[in-house]
Amino acid sequence: MKIGILTGASSGLGAEFAYRAKDCAGGLDELWLIARRTEKLHAVEQKISGCRVRCLSLDLADPASFETYRLLLEVERPDVRLLVDCAGLGFLGNFEDISAQNNAAMCDVNIRALTVLTALTIPYMTRGSGIILVSSIASFAPTPRMTVYSSTKAYVSSLAKGLRAELAPRGIHVLAVNPCPMNTEFLEIGKITGNSRAFARLPRCNPAQVAEGSLRRCEKGRGQYTPLLFFKFYRVLCKLLPHNFIMHFSKV
Ligand SMILES: NC(=O)c1ccc[n+]([C@@H]2O[C@H](COP(=O)([O-])OP(=O)(O)OC[C@H]3O[C@@H](n4cnc5c(N)ncnc54)[C@H](OP(=O)(O)O)[C@@H]3O)[C@@H](O)[C@H]2O)c1
Numbered sequence: 001m002k003i004g005i006l007t008g009a010s011s012g013l014g015a016e017f018a019y020r021a022k023d024c025a026g027g028l029d030e031l032w033l034i035a036r037r038t039e040k041l042h043a044v045e046q047k048i049s050g051c052r053v054r055c056l057s058l059d060l061a062d063p064a065s066f067e068t069y070r071l072l073l074e075v076e077r078p079d080v081r082l083l084v085d086c087a088g089l090g091f092l093g094n095f096e097d098i099s100a101q102n103n104a105a106m107c108d109v110n111i112r113a114l115t116v117l118t119a120l121t122i123p124y125m126t127r128g129s130g131i132i133l134v135s136s137i138a139s140f141a142p143t144p145r146m147t148v149y150s151s152t153k154a155y156v157s158s159l160a161k162g163l164r165a166e167l168a169p170r171g172i173h174v175l176a177v178n179p180c181p182m183n184t185e186f187l188e189i190g191k192i193t194g195n196s197r198a199f200a201r202l203p204r205c206n207p208a209q210v211a212e213g214s215l216r217r218c219e220k221g222r223g224q225y226t227p228l229l230f231f232k233f234y235r236v237l238c239k240l241l242p243h244n245f246i247m248h249f250s251k252v
Helices: 012-026 038-046 064-076 100-124 147-170 185-189 197-201 207-219 229-240 243-250
Strands: 002-007 030-035 052-057 079-085 130-134 173-177
Touching: 002 012, 002 100, 012 030, 012 038, 012 079, 012 130, 012 207, 030 038, 038 052, 052 064, 064 100, 079 100, 079 207, 100 130, 100 147, 130 147, 130 207, 147 173, 173 207, 229 243
Parallel strands: 002 030, 002 079, 030 052, 079 130, 130 173
Antiparallel strands: none
């Protein structure tokens, strides 16, 4: 059974991945969609045809979800052709103004869950399969007022690079995708809407196009995908210039 596993599939970018994933890697038999909100997962499921869907309501901030997931893999022993780690959240505000609970939640979901789920899944992946780790343009340089979020995404991008090198001999592709601002629930949940003039001025990308472009690039074995020329340029600047200088502009 060839399957695709997608976290954060209940809304936004993850749902857009779910709508397009079934044709990946020569065609998938089943998609496993992971998020907390069951009814939202079922709403996404309703829009998918030609492929079985399994909705897994898991709270990835809770380590107990890792054991549930591990056991499921052990029982099903699937041939995982695609893993998309998309679940994530980002709170706006100075470090000390964000509650310790919210700072921890970003680390728990963006870093710990992504790392553990990827590690548990790789043994079920073979040549020609792909892993997409959803990072952010915030990974390119520290982003004051989203300091913890940008740090978590720097981790994701670094993990993707290292994993890509480690898994290349086994023919497993690893892609880091760096979306720019997208109009999704992320903006409301992170209290970004209406609270950052800098963020509001940034160009937006379309989640459907980001998902489509990521799946295509992962199949081709590419390592990085940054939508929009503006942010490709920003990425180059962040490589060339000292981050102490970049932070005059990256603050949101
Ligand atoms: N939107 C942007 O401007 C932007 C920019 C750059 C990068 N990104 C990245 O893109 C990814 C997708 O975000 P989005 O914009 O599509 O936002 P979104 O619509 O809020 O989607 C976030 C997804 O993560 C899931 N999630 C959050 N906490 C979870 C938890 N504890 N357990 C399980 N699932 C959890 C949510 O599902 P439930 O709530 O149902 O659990 C939802 O499906 C994230 O990694 C984000 O960092 C977003």
